[in-house]
Amino acid sequence: MRIVHLCPLGKLVRTMSSTAGLRERKKTETRQAVHEAALRLTLEHGFDNVTVEAIADAANISRRTFSNYFAGKEDALLYGDEQNLRGLVQRVRDQPVGRTAWQALCGALDSHHAEIGDADRDLHLRTRLALQHPSLLARQLAGRHRLESELSHALAEREQPSGTSPEVITAVFLAALRVATQWWCAENETRTLRELTDRALDQIVHAFG
Known part of the structure; x- marks a missing residue:
């Protein structure tokens, strides 16, 4: 048996x-x-x-x-961008309850910089390549657009400024990150990405705060 x-x-x-x-x-x-x-x-x-x-x-x-x-090959090159943004979404979700949408975004960015630091050579290379090649830039923007909705959903249950949607907050925040990264990739720029990101976000707060 x-x-x-x-x-x-x-x-x-x-x-x-x-x-x-x-x-x-x-x-x-x-x-x-x-x-x-x-x-x-x-x-x-x-x-x-x-x-x-x-x-x-x-x-x-x-x-x-x-x-x-x-x-x-465009998607293979930009895989790091996707990972960074997905990591940002998760960090926003992990922010303490009670933080506003904007505070959660800034806290998530602080966490990202604390872990990654400013020596992200791959991000520097990807950004400069995207600025030089239209097909790569188009693919980069399309990928960021897809993940933008995930970030908006992560903010949806948090406190928003009166009358401001999570989609608008997300778009403004990501625009600041994009501009700061482009500044960082300029030929003679010596400031760190963190310094430039803080500058861009401060300008938004002063303009609309």
């Missing part, structure tokens, strides 16, 4: 969860490897001279696998 050993349901669920977690971690690692390969090749050869095939080879994956993760 064959004896069948049944796995307890709780153990089975934990095993399935662990397997799913490992799978997602592997996907994240692959995306990051492709992103880093795209940045490295672009820095070495220029954006126009880099192909999807070259990025896939540098990341040790097939062209088909590349397509499972990114629609094109």
Whole structure:
């Protein structure tokens, strides 16, 4: 007679969860490897001279696998932007209850700078590339627009200035970040990104506060 050993349901669920977690971690690692390969090749050869095939080879994956993760080289290059914005959304959600929408945004940004610091060389490179290549800039703006709605939803339950929607607050805040980043990428700029971001946000507060 064959004896069948049944796995307890709780153990089975934990095993399935662990397997799913490992799978997602592997996907994240692959995306990051492709992103880093795209940045490295672009820095070495220029954006126009880099192909999807070259990025896939540098990341040790097939062209088909590349397509499972990114629609094109633009998306691979801008993956860091997406991660930064998704991280900002989560930091806003993690802000203490009782903070207003604007306070939550500023607190989330403080948390981001405390963790990442000002030496984000990849952000500097991505921004300068986007300003130089219209196709990359268009893709960058489209990606930020998609995530802008997530940030607005994260603010929806917090206190807003009278008559001001979370969508408007989000748009103004992200515009300040975009302008500060462009200042930071100027040829002779010596101030840190944090200093420039604070300057842009202060101007908004003085203008509309």
